[in-house]
Amino acid sequence: MEARNRRKPVAVGLLAGLVWLCLTTLALAHASLTAAEPADGAVLQSPPARLSLSFSEPVSPLTLKLVKPDGEAVELGDFVLRDRMLEITPPQGLGQGSFVLSWRVVSEDGHPVAGSSVFSIGAPSRAAPVAGDAADRCVIAAIWFAKVLLYAGLFLGIGGVFASGWFLRGRPGRLPFAWLALGLAGTILSVGLQGLDALGAPLARLADPVIWKAGASTSFGRTAAVMAVALGLAAVAGSRWRRTLSALALVAGALALALSGHASAAAPQWLARPAVFLHALTIAVWAGALLPLGLSLRRGGADGRAALARFSRCIPYAVAALAVAGVALAVIQVETPAALLSTAYGKVLLVKLALLAPLFLLAAVNRWLLTGPVARGGAKATRHLTLAVAAETLLVLAILATAAAWRFTPPPRALAIAAAQPASTHIHTAQAMAEITVTPGHAGPVDVSVILMSGDFGPLDAQEVTLVFANPPAGIEAVRRKAFKPGDGTWRVEGLVLPLPGAWTVRLDVLISDFEMTRLTGEVTIRP
Numbered sequence: 001m002e003a004r005n006r007r008k009p010v011a012v013g014l015l016a017g018l019v020w021l022c023l024t025t026l027a028l029a030h031a032s033l034t035a036a037e038p039a040d041g042a043v044l045q046s047p048p049a050r051l052s053l054s055f056s057e058p059v060s061p062l063t064l065k066l067v068k069p070d071g072e073a074v075e076l077g078d079f080v081l082r083d084r085m086l087e088i089t090p091p092q093g094l095g096q097g098s099f100v101l102s103w104r105v106v107s108e109d110g111h112p113v114a115g116s117s118v119f120s121i122g123a124p125s126r127a128a129p130v131a132g133d134a135a136d137r138c139v140i141a142a143i144w145f146a147k148v149l150l151y152a153g154l155f156l157g158i159g160g161v162f163a164s165g166w167f168l169r170g171r172p173g174r175l176p177f178a179w180l181a182l183g184l185a186g187t188i189l190s191v192g193l194q195g196l197d198a199l200g201a202p203l204a205r206l207a208d209p210v211i212w213k214a215g216a217s218t219s220f221g222r223t224a225a226v227m228a229v230a231l232g233l234a235a236v237a238g239s240r241w242r243r244t245l246s247a248l249a250l251v252a253g254a255l256a257l258a259l260s261g262h263a264s265a266a267a268p269q270w271l272a273r274p275a276v277f278l279h280a281l282t283i284a285v286w287a288g289a290l291l292p293l294g295l296s297l298r299r300g301g302a303d304g305r306a307a308l309a310r311f312s313r314c315i316p317y318a319v320a321a322l323a324v325a326g327v328a329l330a331v332i333q334v335e336t337p338a339a340l341l342s343t344a345y346g347k348v349l350l351v352k353l354a355l356l357a358p359l360f361l362l363a364a365v366n367r368w369l370l371t372g373p374v375a376r377g378g379a380k381a382t383r384h385l386t387l388a389v390a391a392e393t394l395l396v397l398a399i400l401a402t403a404a405a406w407r408f409t410p411p412p413r414a415l416a417i418a419a420a421q422p423a424s425t426h427i428h429t430a431q432a433m434a435e436i437t438v439t440p441g442h443a444g445p446v447d448v449s450v451i452l453m454s455g456d457f458g459p460l461d462a463q464e465v466t467l468v469f470a471n472p473p474a475g476i477e478a479v480r481r482k483a484f485k486p487g488d489g490t491w492r493v494e495g496l497v498l499p500l501p502g503a504w505t506v507r508l509d510v511l512i513s514d515f516e517m518t519r520l521t522g523e524v525t526i527r528p
Contacts, residue, residue, distance in 0.1 A: 032414070039523060097120065157176050159286075164242075253281075263406075423524050443528060466509040
């Protein structure tokens with residue numbers, strides 16, 4: 001008895017430590033490109049002194065390359081990372097024609113983000129070079145399949161071991177260990193597939209050590225490491241410490257999902273991460289108990305009925321916590337009801353909800369109509385409950401397969417953050433230079449901020465500044481607005497409407513004195 005009491009503080013300490021790690025590990029939102037220099041579509045008279053990419057959140061570069069007009073791709077290894085901006089030194093001797101700056105970075109939620117921008121020197125080429133970064137469908141399918149296996153290992157494997165120890169009060173059968181093995185295979189495989197996705201490599205390169213190193217270096221590497229520990233704890237939970245070990249495995253598995261991914265990276269962090277943790281933990285408690293409980297009831301006897309009674313007392317609280325956490329995550333991720341139909345993420349959520357409806361209905365029937373007769377030894381009710389448990393398990397597998405598709409769908413929250421990012425352009429002449437920021441950087445009402453400097457980066461005290469926007473290809477002629485000085489060293493225009501996306505010409509008419517005016521002309525890209 002004393003040994004058991006001594007073990008309790010240790011277990012509680014481990015549980016508290018894991019939860020603390022879940023609550024304090026930092027992550028940010030899905031990153032998106034907010035500005036590039038040279039801007040996409042820009043035509044320069046001379047080779048640029050530098051290239052830069054600005055993102056909505058801090059990123060880590062994976063691959064950077066410049067595709068020349070003849071199709072040759074040059075790796076760009078000389079760069080400096082300054083928080084949200086990558087400053088890149090271009091190769092020497094760039095000739096005339098169109099170039100593609102192709103980039104692939106990993107955001108703090110562990111998901112790779114890729115894209116490219118085209119600029120020209122002298123004049124555009126007749127045909128712009130192709131960056132060749134199309135997604136590999138085989139890699140995407142493999143990532144989805146491995147994710148399903150990982151989920152099965154957590155929710156049916158670890159959850160099944162937990163149910164065997166806490167509800168059935170016995171050693172786990174073979175089935176949970178089969179799920180654990182599949183989960184471990186999916187977890188390990190996911191690291192390599194994450195590396196393939198991060199580097200944009202084909203499935204044939206899966207054995208390359210560089211691929212595995214890239215996958216492990218993302219935030220998903222933490223998820224995989226903790227998940228492997230959780231699966232290992234569950235695998236040895238057949239010992240006399242099975243209840244303690246299975247509880248630790250359950251907590252570690254839920255923690256693993258909270259360490260990376262869209263949901264765990266959402267703001268506010270104090271709500272999103274605990275919600276992911278609680279959602280995963282309660283799903284494992286519910287889903288993991290289904291098959292062990294169904295098999296026990298099928299064998300008959302008082303043990304199965306006693307396990308059902310314990311499960312029935314616990315499950316209402318687990319389902320309530322699951323629902324609260326799920327609603328909180330849905331509100332954070334989707335933000336507006338319209339996003340349910342207008343985004344891929346929302347459509348996946350609708351499919352998941354459609355599958356949850358019959359699952360909750362079956363659970364209610366089992367809890368309120370069948371549990372009582374089964375507890376009294378009714379053979380017919382026991383058969384019906386066993387069939388219902390099998391149906392619940394199939395629905396759980398379908399829900400897990402649906403949820404795995406979220407790996408490829410940025411949530412509306414992240415899309416809204418990207419849409420709200422400003423667009424900017426830098427104009428530099430011998431007489432003056434300007435940094436122009438358009439907020440938000442998409443079509444519609446915008447505010448424009450201008451920082452003026454002299455050509456040698458000194459202060460430029462202008463008497464008057466007028467902004468002129470035009471989009472001739474779209475038939476929109478010059479729109480003029482006088483700027484005002486709010487007192488913070490900038491010039492501003494508020495409430496300007498840019499009705500269409502695309503490349504807008506922007507001109508600054510800067511009145512320096514009664515006898516001197518200079519004009520700066522550039523281009524800014526406005527998103528849809």
